[in-house]
Structures are given as structure tokens and as C-alpha cells.
Amino acid sequence: MADIVVLGGSGFIGRHLVERLVRDHHRVRVPTRRAERAKHLLVLPTVEVVEANVHDAAVLRRLFQGADAVINLVGVLQDGRGKPYGAGFAAAHVELPSRVIEACRAAGVPRLLHMSALKAASDAPSAYLRSKGDGEAVVVGARGYLHTTIFRPSVVFGPEDSFLNLFARLQRKLPVIALGSPQAKFQPVYVCDVAEAFARSLWREDSYGRAYDLVGPAVYTLEELVRYAGTVSGHPRPILPLGPRASYLQAMLMEFAPGKLLSRDNYYSMKVDNVSDAPLPFGIRATPLEAVAPTYLAAGHPRVRYFTFRNYAGRTWREP
Ligand SMILES: NC(=O)c1ccc[n+]([C@@H]2O[C@H](COP(=O)([O-])OP(=O)(O)OC[C@H]3O[C@@H](n4cnc5c(N)ncnc54)[C@H](OP(=O)(O)O)[C@@H]3O)[C@@H](O)[C@H]2O)c1
Numbered sequence: 001m002a003d004i005v006v007l008g009g010s011g012f013i014g015r016h017l018v019e020r021l022v023r024d025h026h027r028v029r030v031p032t033r034r035a036e037r038a039k040h041l042l043v044l045p046t047v048e049v050v051e052a053n054v055h056d057a058a059v060l061r062r063l064f065q066g067a068d069a070v071i072n073l074v075g076v077l078q079d080g081r082g083k084p085y086g087a088g089f090a091a092a093h094v095e096l097p098s099r100v101i102e103a104c105r106a107a108g109v110p111r112l113l114h115m116s117a118l119k120a121a122s123d124a125p126s127a128y129l130r131s132k133g134d135g136e137a138v139v140v141g142a143r144g145y146l147h148t149t150i151f152r153p154s155v156v157f158g159p160e161d162s163f164l165n166l167f168a169r170l171q172r173k174l175p176v177i178a179l180g181s182p183q184a185k186f187q188p189v190y191v192c193d194v195a196e197a198f199a200r201s202l203w204r205e206d207s208y209g210r211a212y213d214l215v216g217p218a219v220y221t222l223e224e225l226v227r228y229a230g231t232v233s234g235h236p237r238p239i240l241p242l243g244p245r246a247s248y249l250q251a252m253l254m255e256f257a258p259g260k261l262l263s264r265d266n267y268y269s270m271k272v273d274n275v276s277d278a279p280l281p282f283g284i285r286a287t288p289l290e291a292v293a294p295t296y297l298a299a300g301h302p303r304v305r306y307f308t309f310r311n312y313a314g315r316t317w318r319e320p
Contacts, residue, residue, distance in 0.1 A: 001046075002202075005029045005063055007054055007100065008073030008115070010038035012160050013191055017071065020195040022046050031063055055096060060103035069111035069202055072100050077128065078260050084134075085127035093131035094138060101142040111147045113198055114139045118154045118187075118213055119272045126268035136211065143209045149201050150211035151194070154274045157216075157289060158191030159296040166261065167229035168297050171237045177230075178240045180247030180262070182223035184270035187215035190287035193280060200282040213276035217286040222270070228289075232297040 009018045009030035021028050022044045031052040032038040038049040052059050054074070064070060074096055079088035097114060104112055116139075120132035139148050155163050170177060194214055201207040220228070223241055230236040242250060251267035254260070280286050 001025045001027060002068040003027045003029070003066055004069045004071060004202075005031070005067045005109075006071045006073065007031060007096075008075065009071075010041065010049075011073060012158070012162065013115070013156060013194055014073050015040060015160075016158065016191045017073070017195040017198050018047060019044065020192070020199045024199060029063065029067070031059075055091060055099065057099050057103060060099055061106045064103050064107035064109050067107065067109050069113065070100060070104055070109050071113040071115075071198060072097060073115045075115060075117070075132075078263055078265070079127065082127070084122075085131040089127055089131035093135040097135045097138045101138065101146060104142075104146055109146075111202065112139070112142070112149075113201060114148060114150045116150050116152045116211070118152045118215065118274050118276060119269075120152060124269075125271045126265045128265055128269055129272070140211075147205075147208040149207045149209075151197060151201075151214055152211060152276075153189050153194055153214035154187040154216070154276070155189075156191050156194055157188045157293060161191070163188070164225065164229045164293055164297060167226045168233035168235070171226075171230040171233065171235040174237060176238045176240055177226060178242055178246075178250065179223060179226055180242045180250045181267060181270040182221060182239070182241035184222045185219055185273040185275050186222065186225065187219050187275040188225070188289050189214045189216040189280075190289075190292055193284055193287055196284050197281055200284070204282065207281070212281045213278040214280060215276045215278065215286070217288050219275050220289075228293070229297055232294050234298070 004021055004026050006018055006028055008014050010032045018028050018041055027046045029048045030038055030041055031050045031054050035049055035051045041047045041049055054060060074092050076088055076092045079086035116136045117132045120129050120136055122130055122133040124130050124133055136150055139150055142148055157164055197214055248267055251262050251264045254262035
């Protein structure tokens with residue numbers, strides 16, 4: 001049993017990773033800006049949720065006291081503009097890793113797992129990927145005195161993802177989908193496979209100082225993924241693929257829409273194919289999208305909703 005601090009443990013990937021670590025009987029501390037956001041973790045027996053400002057060096061040092069390992073999952077997808085990136089990306093993806101490393105040193109934590117993103121690079125076309133690339137460089141720079149491992153997933157799918165669920169939700173609401181960057185390529189990886197990679201790497205010395213791409217078994221275009229989410233959720237809509245100029249314009253206009261579903265920076269990210277030849281590390285077999293996505297996307301399917309309603313109404317349950 002080890003003591004592990006998971007920054008960003010309240011998020012989508014975090015909740016799966018924390019559950020996975022608890023299964024191995026580790027004690028897990030999860031700092032969050034608002035405890036309310038991490039309440040789903042409170043039912044887990046060896047998890048401690050702490051409301052804390054992780055950008056404060058002294059707070060980090062206190063959080064890391066006595067820890068055997070730190071896992072940093074903190075990340076943001078949208079930010080204001082700036083060169084080479086905005087202040088939000090700088091704070092979350094570059095300055096925070098730097099503070100985490102300093103706090104590990106000060107508290108004597110020997111092990112750090114760091115979450116980056118596939119195709120992160122200091123000269124990438126998007127500010128998100130540039131800031132993630134600079135964050136990786138900071139972590140690589142700490143190899144002399146910390147056992148570090150970096151993970152670089154493609155887009156991650158699973159029950160609470162904000163990716164396939166979004167495409168399904170949009171098709172429930174809209175009669176037609178005008179789709180920017182339809183030919184952008186992704187290699188979606190299952191969230192439990194990502195959690196497994198982190199969990200297995202923790203004490204493996206052969207993973208010290210290394211970076212791993214995390215991808216699923218198949219490559220899809222964005223259009224294929226949107227079509228798939230519509231079909232499986234029971235609301236397939238006609239898709240209108242947009243060319244590069246219209247895609248850029250759409251991304252720009254969406255920056256003013258509530259919820260900021262898309263930005264020009266996302267458009268720039270999609271200029272790079274989000275794919276990799278590398279198999280999952282540590283003998284993990286990549287889970288196909290089709291084996292998992294129907295279990296959560298189909299929850300909104302009209303047939304599933306009909307039989308769920310009948311079930312609640314006391315009629316005999318029948319599988320949809
Ligand atoms: N999901 C994907 O498809 C995907 C793909 C590639 C890489 N990644 C990377 O994987 C990591 C986790 O992604 P996710 O999908 O799980 O994200 P998520 O659900 O949005 O969770 C983000 C987590 O980071 C914390 N966080 C966000 N902004 C923060 C800030 N400014 N200061 C402190 N904490 C902050 C949040 O904590 P609180 O709100 O509780 O404070 C939350 O726990 C990120 O680094 C992301 O870039 C994700």
C-alpha cells in the first residue's frame with residue numbers, strides 16, 4: 001500500500017485512475033479547487049479529498065508530505081489567446097508542473113507521473129499542444145533527481161467523456177451537423193486502459209525517464225466518429241462536412257457561444273493527425289471503441305428509453 005497524490009483526480013480520467021489505484025489498496029489524496037466536484041470519490045474507502053490551491057508552492061509541499069508518488073493530471077482545453085500560449089495554459093501546463101517538481105524535491109517524493117497529450121510539442125500548431133510540449137520539457141528536465149514518466153494519450157473515451165457524448169447530444173438536438181475539420185484523424189483510447197497504464201507504470205523501473213503514447217486499436221476521421229456517435233445513440237443526422245476556411249470561421253464563431261465547445265485553437269490542434277504506431281505499454285491490450293461506447297451512448301437511444309420507462313412503470317422488463 002502506497003500514499004499517492006493525484007492532482008486533477010476529480011476529472012474524467014482522474015476518477016477512473018483513482019478507482020484503479022484504490023483497487024490496488026493505495027491511499028489516494030485528491031486536491032481540488034472545490035470539494036463538491038470530487039464528491040463522487042468520497043465513497044471510495046482509501047481516498048481523501050482536500051480543497052486546496054495547487055498553484056501555491058507551500059500548499060503543494062504540505063500535500064506531498066509523506067507521499068510515495070505524485071500523479072499530475074491537471075489540464076485545460078480552452079484558454080484566451082497569447083504567444084506562445086495564453087496565461088491559463090501557461091499556469092496549468094507549464095508553471096504547475098514546475099511547482100510540482102519543486103514540491104516533490106522539497107517533500108522527498110521520489111516518483112512523478114505526468115499527463116501530457118499526443119503530439120504535444122513546443123512548435124505544435126496549437127497553443128494547447130505547445131503548452132503541453134513545454135510542460136513535458138519541464139518534466140524531462142527533472143529526470144536527474146526524480147523518477148518521471150510521461151503519458152501522451154490521443155482523445156480518451158469512456159462513460160463520462162466530453163467527446164462522443166457531445167457528438168451524441170448535438171445530434172439529439174440539431175437536425176443537421178455542420179462539421180469543421182471532418183478529415184482530422186484520431187485514435188481514441190479507452191479511459192480504463194489509460195488508468196491501467198498509469199497504475200502499472202508506478203513501480204516499474206523500466207518506465208523511469210520515459211514517455212508513452214497512449215492510443216486505441218483503430219484510427220478514425222472526425223466525421224466517422226460523429227457519424228458513429230449519432231448512429232449508436234439513435235439520432236443519426238445528416239453531416240455537412242466543412243472545408244478549411246469554413247471550419248476556421250465556425251471555430252471562431254463558436255468562441256462566442258456559451259460553453260465554448262470549439263475554438264480556433266482546437267481547429268489548429270486538429271491540423272495534426274492525432275495518431276501513433278506505438279502499442280500500449282506494459283502488455284495492456286487496447287480496448288476497441290465499439291466494445292464500450294454503445295454501453296453509454298445507447299442510454300439516450302429511444303428504444304432503450306422506452307424500455308427503461310416500461311420498467312419503471314412496473315411492466316415486465318425486456319431487453320431493448
Ligand atoms: N480527455 C481527453 O480526451 C484527453 C486527451 C489527451 C490528454 N488529456 C489530458 O488529461 C488530463 C485530464 O483530462 P480530463 O479529460 O480528465 O480533464 P477534466 O475532466 O477536465 O479534469 C481536469 C482536472 O484538472 C483540474 N484542473 C483543471 N483546471 C485546473 C486549474 N486551472 N488549476 C487546478 N486544477 C485544475 C480539475 O480539478 P478541479 O476542477 O477539481 O479543481 C480536474 O480534476 C489533462 O491534462 C488533459 O489535457 C485528456
